[in-house]
Amino acid sequence: MSTIINTIISFFSTVIEYIPKFLPAAGMTIGLSFLSIIAGTIIGVVFAFMKLSRFKVLQGISNIYITIVRGTPLLLQLIFVYSALPKLGLQFPPFTAAVIALAFHNGAYIAEIFRGAISSIAGGQVEAARSLGMTQFQAMKRVVLPQAVKRAIPPLGNQFIIAIKDSSLASAITITEIIMVTRRYVSATYSVYEMFTVAAIYYLVFTYALSKLVNLVEKKLQVSEKSKDDIVYD
DSSP: OHHHHHHHHHHHHHHHHHTGGGHHHHHHHHHHHHHHHHHHHHHHHHHHHHHHSSOHHHHHHHHHHHHHHHHSOHHHHHHIIIIIGGGGTOOOOHHHHHHHHHHHHHHHHHHHHHHHHHHTSOHHHHHHHHHTTOOHHHHIIIIIHHHHHHHHHHHHHHHHHHHHHHGGGGGGGTOOSHHHHHHHHHHHHOOHHHHHHHHHHHHHHHHHHHHHHHHHHHHHHHHHHHHHHTOOOO
16 A cells, blocks of 8 residues: 555656646747647638639639648648758748648638638628628628637637647657657656656646637627627617
């Protein structure tokens, strides 16, 4: 019994000791995830509108991009940007290469999220807006997009959480994020379970905090919508 207790105490002592040592790697993971999410959202919005465009060429380009990204592993995409593009004269530092690969990977999924959200808005609303004198752009900006963004928040939140976890693959191109540091500490201490427990704690904290933030934004938008509905006009 005492052996088990000592093992448990040793386990948690090691975990507590190494949690602060993971902070630089955690900062790297946050930075990598944040930049790739922002860039991926911009890319996703652009390709969503391209796919919804009336021009077949733009639709084709968007479909090819989404098909390739969703049909190939993220690890392969990371290695391609970091190792293959330099052969074409496009060489990036590891961190930049990781941001680019993760952004384009997330962008394909975000494009489909926005496309689905925009397509879900009834066409009659656009026609009604046009009948009131709005241009196509004004109808999209004032009528369609506000509703589409609200509908896109839950799946976007899920994709952002996936993006944080996907950042762990950046260790394959020498980014010193959480998984890379975990492996180094495992090699140095042979404390496998303790080190991966620390890594798991950080990922759980990040994803839990992000999920709470997404829920807060979603509730805020719902309250805002209800407030508008409750306005009584004289």
